[in-house]
Amino acid sequence: MTKRSSLPRGVAVVGAGMCKFGAFPEKSSRDLFVEAFQELVKSVDKGFDPLSIETVYVGNYSGELFEGQGHLAPLMVDAIGLTPRPAVRVEDACASGGVAFRQGVMAVASGMYDSVLVGGVEKMTNLPTAQVTDALGTAADTLFENPAGFTFPGFYAAIATAYMHKYGMTPQHLMKVTLKNHENGALNPKAQFNVSIPGWMKGRVDAAIKKGKPVPTWQTVWDFLQDDAANPMIAWPLRLFDCSPVTDGAAAVLLVPAERAHEYTDAPLYVIGTGQASDVALHSRADLTTLNAARAASLTAYEMAGVTANDIRIAEVHDCFTIAEVVASEDLGFFAPGDGFRMADEGVTSRLGPKPINTSGGLKSKGHPVGASGVAQIIEVWKQMRGEAGERQVPGGVPLALTHNVGATGTTCVVNIFERR
Amino acid sequence: MTKRSSLPRGVAVVGAGMCKFGAFPEKSSRDLFVEAFQELVKSVDKGFDPLSIETVYVGNYSGELFEGQGHLAPLMVDAIGLTPRPAVRVEDACASGGVAFRQGVMAVASGMYDSVLVGGVEKMTNLPTAQVTDALGTAADTLFENPAGFTFPGFYAAIATAYMHKYGMTPQHLMKVTLKNHENGALNPKAQFNVSIPGWMKGRVDAAIKKGKPVPTWQTVWDFLQDDAANPMIAWPLRLFDCSPVTDGAAAVLLVPAERAHEYTDAPLYVIGTGQASDVALHSRADLTTLNAARAASLTAYEMAGVTANDIRIAEVHDCFTIAEVVASEDLGFFAPGDGFRMADEGVTSRLGPKPINTSGGLKSKGHPVGASGVAQIIEVWKQMRGEAGERQVPGGVPLALTHNVGATGTTCVVNIFERR
Numbered sequence: 065m066t067k068r069s070s071l072p073r074g075v076a077v078v079g080a081g082m083c084k085f086g087a088f089p090e091k092s093s094r095d096l097f098v099e100a101f102q103e104l105v106k107s108v109d110k111g112f113d114p115l116s117i118e119t120v121y122v123g124n125y126s127g128e129l130f131e132g133q134g135h136l137a138p139l140m141v142d143a144i145g146l147t148p149r150p151a152v153r154v155e156d157a158c159a160s161g162g163v164a165f166r167q168g169v170m171a172v173a174s175g176m177y178d179s180v181l182v183g184g185v186e187k188m189t190n191l192p193t194a195q196v197t198d199a200l201g202t203a204a205d206t207l208f209e210n211p212a213g214f215t216f217p218g219f220y221a222a223i224a225t226a227y228m229h230k231y232g233m234t235p236q237h238l239m240k241v242t243l244k245n246h247e248n249g250a251l252n253p254k255a256q257f258n259v260s261i262p263g264w265m266k267g268r269v270d271a272a273i274k275k276g277k278p279v280p281t282w283q284t285v286w287d288f289l290q291d292d293a294a295n296p297m298i299a300w301p302l303r304l305f306d307c308s309p310v311t312d313g314a315a316a317v318l319l320v321p322a323e324r325a326h327e328y329t330d331a332p333l334y335v336i337g338t339g340q341a342s343d344v345a346l347h348s349r350a351d352l353t354t355l356n357a358a359r360a361a362s363l364t365a366y367e368m369a370g371v372t373a374n375d376i377r378i379a380e381v382h383d384c385f386t387i388a389e390v391v392a393s394e395d396l397g398f399f400a401p402g403d404g405f406r407m408a409d410e411g412v413t414s415r416l417g418p419k420p421i422n423t424s425g426g427l428k429s430k431g432h433p434v435g436a437s438g439v440a441q442i443i444e445v446w447k448q449m450r451g452e453a454g455e456r457q458v459p460g461g462v463p464l465a466l467t468h469n470v471g472a473t474g475t476t477c478v479v480n481i482f483e484r485r
Numbered sequence: 486m487t488k489r490s491s492l493p494r495g496v497a498v499v500g501a502g503m504c505k506f507g508a509f510p511e512k513s514s515r516d517l518f519v520e521a522f523q524e525l526v527k528s529v530d531k532g533f534d535p536l537s538i539e540t541v542y543v544g545n546y547s548g549e550l551f552e553g554q555g556h557l558a559p560l561m562v563d564a565i566g567l568t569p570r571p572a573v574r575v576e577d578a579c580a581s582g583g584v585a586f587r588q589g590v591m592a593v594a595s596g597m598y599d600s601v602l603v604g605g606v607e608k609m610t611n612l613p614t615a616q617v618t619d620a621l622g623t624a625a626d627t628l629f630e631n632p633a634g635f636t637f638p639g640f641y642a643a644i645a646t647a648y649m650h651k652y653g654m655t656p657q658h659l660m661k662v663t664l665k666n667h668e669n670g671a672l673n674p675k676a677q678f679n680v681s682i683p684g685w686m687k688g689r690v691d692a693a694i695k696k697g698k699p700v701p702t703w704q705t706v707w708d709f710l711q712d713d714a715a716n717p718m719i720a721w722p723l724r725l726f727d728c729s730p731v732t733d734g735a736a737a738v739l740l741v742p743a744e745r746a747h748e749y750t751d752a753p754l755y756v757i758g759t760g761q762a763s764d765v766a767l768h769s770r771a772d773l774t775t776l777n778a779a780r781a782a783s784l785t786a787y788e789m790a791g792v793t794a795n796d797i798r799i800a801e802v803h804d805c806f807t808i809a810e811v812v813a814s815e816d817l818g819f820f821a822p823g824d825g826f827r828m829a830d831e832g833v834t835s836r837l838g839p840k841p842i843n844t845s846g847g848l849k850s851k852g853h854p855v856g857a858s859g860v861a862q863i864i865e866v867w868k869q870m871r872g873e874a875g876e877r878q879v880p881g882g883v884p885l886a887l888t889h890n891v892g893a894t895g896t897t898c899v900v901n902i903f904e905r906r
Contacts, residue, residue: 072493072596092628119761127623128549134623135578138763138896148781150761151897152584153576157556163573167588174595175493202548202555207513340540340571342559360569475559476572 071173071368074322076332077482079108080446082315082439085256085431087189093124093131094143096314096433097185101144104181104316107446109329117318118177119150123164123184124435125157129199131187140183157203158384160184161315161438162469162478166338168319169480178324183316184439196310200434203472205345212347217307219346219473220385221299226352227387228301231402235301239289240408241386242305242428248415249425251456256311256431261285268294306386308426313433315440331450337371337481339364346473355474358395362468365479366397373397376481377462378448379419380441382470383426389413392468393421396479420458423448438469438478449484492594492789495743497753498903500529501867503736503860506677506852508610514545514552515564517735517854518606522565525602525737528867530750538739539598540571544585544605545856546578550620552608561604578624579805581605582736582859583890583899587759589740590901599745604737605860617731621855624893626766633768638728640767640894641806642720647773648808649722652823656722660710661829662807663726663849669836670846672877677732677852682706689715727807729847734854736861752871758790758902767894776895779816783889786900787818794818797902798883799869800840801862803891804847810834813889814842817900841879844869859890859899870905 081103083096105114122137133139137151154164161184168182188196197215204210204219214222227233242261249255250263259267265280265288272279282288289295295303318328325332341360346352366372373396381396383389390404398419399407407413413421424430424444427437445465447453467480502524504517526535541562548554558572575585582605589603609617618636625631625640635643648654663682670676671684680688686701686709693700703709710716716724739749746753762781767773787793794817802817804810811825819840820828828834834842845851845865848858866886868874888901 126549126555128547128620129555131627132623133627134547134550134576134620135625135893135896137577138892139626139766141763142765142769147765148762148778150782150899151577151763152588152761155555155574155576156558156572167573167591170588170591170595170597173597174591176591176594199549199555202553204556205560206552206554340573341569342562342572344563344568345560348563357569361571471559472556475556478571 073173073175075169075172075319075335076322076325077317077335077442077446078320078325078328078332079104079318080443081107082254082443083313084254085311085313085433088312089190091312093127093133093136093185093187094139096187096312097140097183098143100183100314100316104318108318109331110327112328116179117146117149117181118179119171120146120181120183121164121168122151122153123161123438124153125155125160125186126199129202130191140185156476157471158434159438159469159471159476159478160435162467162480163340163438163476165317165439165442165480166340166478169335169338172319172321178321180319181316182319182439183314184436185314186433186435187312188310188433189312193310205347209345209347217299217302220387221302223352223391224301224387227391230353231405233405237405237409238306238386241383241389242289243285244408244414245383245422245426245428248423248456249429252425252430255425255429256309257429261288302385308384308428308432311431311433313431313436313440315436315443317439317442331484333446333449333482333484335480336483337365337369339368340478343475345475353391354401355391355395355470355477357474357477358392358468358470361477361479362396365481369481371464371481375464376466377464378423378458379421379466379468380424380444381421381468383422383428384432384470386428388470389421389426396466396468415456415458423453423456423458441467441469445482449482494594494596496590496593496740496756497743497746498738498756498863498867499741499746499749499753500525500739501864502528503675503864504734505675506732506734506854509733510611512733514548514554514557514606514608515560517608517733518561518604519564521604521735521737525739529739530752531748533749537600538567538570538602539600540592541567541602541604542585542589543572543574544582544859545574546576546581546607547620550623551612561606577897578892579855580859580890580892580897580899581856583888583901584761584859584897586738586860586863586901587761587899590756590759593740593742599742601740602737603740603860604735605857606735607854607856608733609731609854610733614731626768630766630768638720638723641808642723644773644812645722645808648812651774652826654826658826658830659727659807662804662810663710664706665829665835666804666843666847666849669844669877670850673846673851676846676850677730678850682709723806729805729849729853732852732854734852734857734861736857736864738860738863752905754867754870754903754905756901757904758786760785760789761899764896766896774812775822776812776816776891776898778895778898779813779889779891782898782900783817786902790902792885792902796885797887798885799844799879800842800887800889801845801865802842802889804843804849805853805891807849809891810842810847817887817889836877836879844874844877844879859888862888862890866903870903
């Protein structure tokens with residue numbers, strides 16, 4: 065494949081917003097999208113006329129299956145008052161948001177547009193969980209994989225098992241990822257579960273006392289995370305707290321040409337690298353402990369950006385399951401193969417460590433409205449790079465950050481790299 | 486909205502292929518996609534290495550609902566041996582193919598890619614027709630329109646009724662569109678119904694004789710088209726033969742930078758204009774007799790191309806229903822509002838008329854695999870502009886052609902303009 069070292073026209077993020085993530089039975093996808101857009105409008109430091117937006121991309125995995133609504137893009141554009149702007153829905157399973165962002169980057173880089181809105185949205189919680197699992201399952205290879213009984217917890221359990229076998233990781237190592245991401249999410253008011261594991265435990269104890277029920281006897285987080293009642297096994301070795309939740313949510317960012325960024329803000333994020341790759345379905349792969357698409361996408365993005373994995377200060381990675389974060393930290397070149405779980409164990413990836421991963425709380429704690437997640441990763445990068453992440457702010461400044469968004473079992477991966485100058 | 490007069494980097498179509506359209510119970514979407522791709526590979530005059538393709542766009546409306554398969558793009562890329570190329574599914578209901586094409590144009594224009602495959606695919610016929618109608622219905626506004634009982638034949642019947650009331654058209658005028666498109670489709674071996682209406686009638690008569698059943702007594706096509714048994718009412722004034730069919734099919738084109746087109750062929754098509762627009766859902770519009778999105782998209786495309794409606798030699802327009810072709814012929818500026826049905830009646834839009842529309846047979850006769858239709862329109866333009874349309878070749882050369890692809894009731898419209906130099 066021909067590779068180029070830079071975009072023909074620079075692209076910058078100058079606005080970003082997201083709604084609170086969670087379960088909102090009374091809200092439709094358009095309500096969520098409007099909330100994210102309204103926050104975006106306020107986020108533009110020097111103000112701007114929303115009607116100057118020229119085209120809109122919407123990342124969405126399956127409005128059809130989750131909400132019975134296809135053709136979502138023009139409806140979202142109508143909801144935010146931007147009809148007749150072109151409206152394009154982009155779908156690559158759980159990478160839909162990140163891929164939509166990348167299309168927005170191309171739209172600006174192509175010279176066709178000077179103001180592009182990229183949103184992601186998913187409305188998932190109105191269906192029973194089993195139906196959500198089935199809907200998500202259509203992102204796999206339904207001719208060859210689903211008939212064998214696989215759903216996504218099973219796929220990632222297979223990845224975890226292969227990884228444990230190859231590198232000696234234990235299920236307890238994965239719990240360190242859970243603990244870290246909930247610790248971060250506890251500091252993120254937009255997170256679906258903005259509570260640490262100790263906080264969660266305390267909440268359960270308090271509730272039991274209040275209701276006069278038997279009080280749980282967990283002494284440590286390890287007691288809690290290994291309690292089959294509190295943290296049931298979903299697909300061995302993955303327990304409930306290894307899995308990201310079912311979430312309603314939306315996020316949106318505003319893209320403009322780099323040379324015009326300062327009309328909007330003195331603190332833009334420059335998109336200096338973007339890469340995307342596909343892979344064969346999981347059952348066809350020789351090695352389950354790495355995602356080829358993540359490696360390929362990150363190499364493309366690093367090459368375009370002219371940076372290396374070492375240069376990245378923080379990363380938001382696709383932790384749909386805890387094992388996915390471990391594998392991602394290796395695929396992105398942060399750590400050598402087999403070192404990812406040790407680095408998580410040693411706190412290297414914690415918020416105050418040398419390589420913070422998922423300071424937002426990740427999909428695990430922030431929530432995973434699938435089509436929105438790739439865009440929501442960029443919201444966190446926006447806040448951290450601009451020093452607006454509040455209690456969870458990474459110290460010392462964030463000049464370079466990366467987002468890593470995966471579709472299905474890595475059949476799609478998209479990586480974007482951002483710079484604050 | 487800022488408008489620009491041309492793409493920063495020219496884009497050309499240098500290959501095109503489609504599978505036979507029809508009902509193929511034994512084929513999956515990937516089978517159809519592979520067939521279209523194989524024909525595309527053969528179509529490149531000077532040959533090329535398929536592995537030189539750098540990225541892939543897939544227009545698909547609802548693999549989830551039609552086939553239980555989401556995340557279609559990387560599966561298609563795997564099926565044609567192009568993993569790990571980036572694979573993006575684009576969805577804008579029945580405009581998915583045309584919008585995917587437009588994204589491919591941007592990918593080349595952005596300078597990020599020098600070889601882009603755009604495919605469209607839909608596998609619809611394995612579901613009962615009522616379920617297909619419901620699945621298509623999710624392209625409307627499901628909060629406000631579907632609960633009122635509308636499905637797509639009803640929407641377009643409302644458009645037809647409003648048009649009849651305003652301009653004095655009769656249902657018989659619409660039958661002229663049916664007759665023309667089946668006449669054209671009879672000359673298109675890839676068409677699902679490659680048979681004229683007289684041919685259809687003869688087939689029915691012959692079959693009845695063969696089976697010893699009562700022989701139909703239609704004397705003219707008008708007898709046939711107004712026979713409630715042969716051509717039943719679907720949603721007044723639209724009968725069966727006013728509606729495009731349910732179809733399995735795929736189509737694909739290859740895009741490269743204009744300056745490299747001659748490495749592939751001496752007869753490329755240059756993409757000189759592209760426009761897209763959205764609209765509010767049908768129930769919110771003041772006037773049902775025109776699609777604002779089609780008007781806006783075509784104005785953008787004409788402006789970019791620097792041409793007018795009069796300059797267009799042929800057009801493939803989105804005749805999901807006969808009335809849609811009449812309205813399109815006005816929205817595109819070919820005829821004044823209220824003149825479209827008269828022009829169809831007078832043969833102006835017939836293959837040998839001054840403004841041929843849907844020489845392929847249109848969605849009506851060629852078939853309408855929704856996510857593929859926008860790309861398949863470009864296949865017809867490719868053939869006509871290169872003088873390869875065989876029996877249905879428009880005489881005198883086709884220097885400029887246009888495609889018009891609509892999503893839902895015109896909530897999305899995309900228009901592309903092509904030139905042969």
